[in-house]
Amino acid sequence: MDEHAASLAARSDDVAPSAPVAEPAGPAEPAEEVIPDRDLELVARVREGETEAFNRIVDLYQDYLFGLAFRILSDRDQAADAVQDALLHAFRHLGTFRGGSFRSWLTRIGVNACMDVLRVKRRRPSQPFPDLEDDSWEPSAPMDQAPEERAERAALARVLREALGRIAHDQRVAIVLYDVEGYDYAEIAVMTGVSLGTVKSRIHRGRLALRALLAGQMELFR
């Protein structure tokens, strides 16, 4: 009893969502307070007709968007298509951006593009997760990491991605945005256009579904 109470009290802070993880290939991010100004300035320049400023936005966000799309779609090509669609949509509809966080606005467009891909996928199912078996892109592990550890980590990533790919789309999107990308409930509610309660429900039910799918492989997670 006391042990579990202590666990509850700890509220698993060790895995609390952190700030969205910058993708490795992305450009160095300026200080936190400078980013909105930089984004807004670029948006203003694009609105004034300086189309090349949009490519600066692409440079800044393409890795982030691709990472998000890949985690949602589990497919490189589909993720690339979704990112391309999202960026073109963002350019065409830059007029609808009315301040606030440009990153969140762009994420919302990216999530919608991914959801469109998922809807098409559901209508025309093909090979479910073609990239899951292809680990060739995985960066080589540090030299100090034991081969067994590397293998375990790769297996963990694979089963987790596969399980994520099998839960409901909306639950997957919510879990990726919350647990992986580090957005809070309110931001996810805005991005996905649903209520706060629905976001929480999707996350909790998604975790329950993940646990059911991973029940036989839990030793990898401990």
Add this chain to the structure above:
Amino acid sequence: MNPSHREHDELLIVRAAGGEADAVDEPLAERQLAACEDCRALFADVHAIRASTVAEVLRVPPRPRSFRVTADELDRLAVPAWGRWLGRLGRPRFDLLRPLATAVAGLGLVVMVLGSVSPASAPAALEFAKGPSQSPAALLVPTAAPTGREGSQDSSVDQPGASSAPAPGLGAAGGNGASPSAEPSGSPGERTALPADGSSPAELPVTFAGAVLAIAGAILLALHTAARRVIGR
């Protein structure tokens, strides 16, 4: 499996494992965890899965290509100046425009219909009825004027004996009335109460105003729809 576990609230344990249990949830979760081994296993599993669902584990391959867009493509995609201007109309602050335009168009249609079939011309008819004969038939005739300026029903009224109580000025009121011989036999002042084509002086402006309103409303509605489409709403 513990038989009583089926009755336990698993989502409560999931919330607790994710550190999202509130003040009400926490004591309940503690009781459930203390009493049920399956709940404890669920708690541990969800906690472990959540700890693994992080960016370091779910790594992303390098993107296959650059998503930069060429200047030509951007120029092609760029919204033209008229589109940007129109797009302003589609912003949320102008959302009231849509119901307003619909209301204006609807009102215009109603006014148009009423102006053409209802006693919109009643004042003229009343004035006209001041003539020698003030029978009800005399009052009714002008109301049919807009639809029957050249129609046979009005010309039938022109003919003597077509009505049970013909008024002296019926020919001018209902028929095409261009002929001076068909002028009513009332005083000159009475004659000027009706236009030469026989329609009442009041109904035309009313019908016209209705049409203008309806068209304006429809145009506004179409513009707002186009504006929303331009900005992708």
